[in-house]
Amino acid sequence: MNRLYFGDNLKWLSDRKEFPEASVDLVYLDPPFNSNADYNVLFREPSGQVSQAQFHAFTDTWSWADAADTYHQFIDNCPNVAVVEMMEAFHSFLKNSPMMAYLAMMAPRLVELHRVLKPTGSLYLHCDPTGVHYLRMLLDEIFGATNFRNEIIWKRTSAHANVIKKFGAVHDCILFYSVSDDPKWNQQYAPYTDDYIETFFDQVDEKGRRYFRRDLTASMAHASSGQLYEWRGIRPPPSRCWAKTKENMDRLEAEGRIHWPKKKGGMPRLKMYPEDLPGVPFQDI
Structure with missing residues (x-):
């Protein structure tokens, strides 16, 4: 009405x-x-x-x-x-x-x-x-x-x-x-400011796009069989499993979304770009 x-x-x-x-x-x-x-x-x-x-x-x-x-x-x-x-x-x-x-x-x-x-x-x-x-x-x-x-x-x-x-x-x-x-x-969101992006999206890819690194593992408490596997010769630490299935991990790597650390044996992480997230939740000021 x-x-x-x-x-x-x-x-x-x-x-x-x-x-x-x-x-x-x-x-x-x-x-x-x-x-x-x-x-x-x-x-x-x-x-x-x-x-x-x-x-x-x-x-x-x-x-x-x-x-x-x-x-x-x-x-x-x-x-x-x-x-x-x-x-x-x-x-x-x-x-x-x-x-x-x-x-x-x-x-x-x-x-x-x-x-x-x-x-x-x-x-x-x-x-x-x-x-x-x-x-x-x-x-x-x-x-x-x-x-x-x-x-x-x-x-x-x-x-x-x-x-x-x-x-x-x-x-x-x-x-x-x-x-x-x-x-x-x-829920309402405000766009990220340039200062926020520079501070929290602290990595830069080969195209100059900023991103931050997100953990690709999860707690074993609610793990399914599809999360328990070795990927690229790496297994998560004890009490942790992969957060995504092997198929999704392969897809993310093909899309260039996996951040590989320089340190040998380091855990891969997910590249998160500003457009992947809705923004900053509105606060009370």
Whole structure:
């Protein structure tokens, strides 16, 4: 289904017909960060009025006077007792502050997003350092602390010159949570940099292509009969066997993929080129 929903996301998420439980694979949200920035109004309600949530989101200034009703409705109606207790704990020390107003806006939306996600689903919440610690505690209660996956650091700008008595703020945070311990995951990779290739692909073949040497032996623990043989007069050390069959070893040698050490009697190794590998797995920075 490809569909764009127009309006306050909480109203749509609360519609059980449009968004039944466990119906969504992936959520990415980039809510306002309570950073006092000004943004453009993106939508209006069918009546033509700007929704209260959107008005405060896109002036990014949060007032408890406007959030109090939302907070109390959430406390009275949220079925998750642990989340209610967390919000009450926040209120006990944040008082009626702009940050508390911001959390009062976020909590009901995060609860609904958890409801609509499939057991294999994941959520990515984009925020900044001023609120990430509160949001992480809130998400720990909603999704479960064991389903926290990563706090991803995204450098969003270059260095600031006008920094006074503190370090420059150049990053945002992305909190990654899954619904269960078995989320759907498609591993992503970054291309190898030239420096990485020069460092780790430390051999050069006759055509000038860089490669590294990979072990061609494996543990005997799960060896099959096709891995137990002598090849080119060489046998693996005790407790080791060949990782590939004799036919595959012959094919690799014919393709020029075997690295032979200069030392007599040395173990042959497999030439691994950059294009043989998918790249560097993305990290959390």
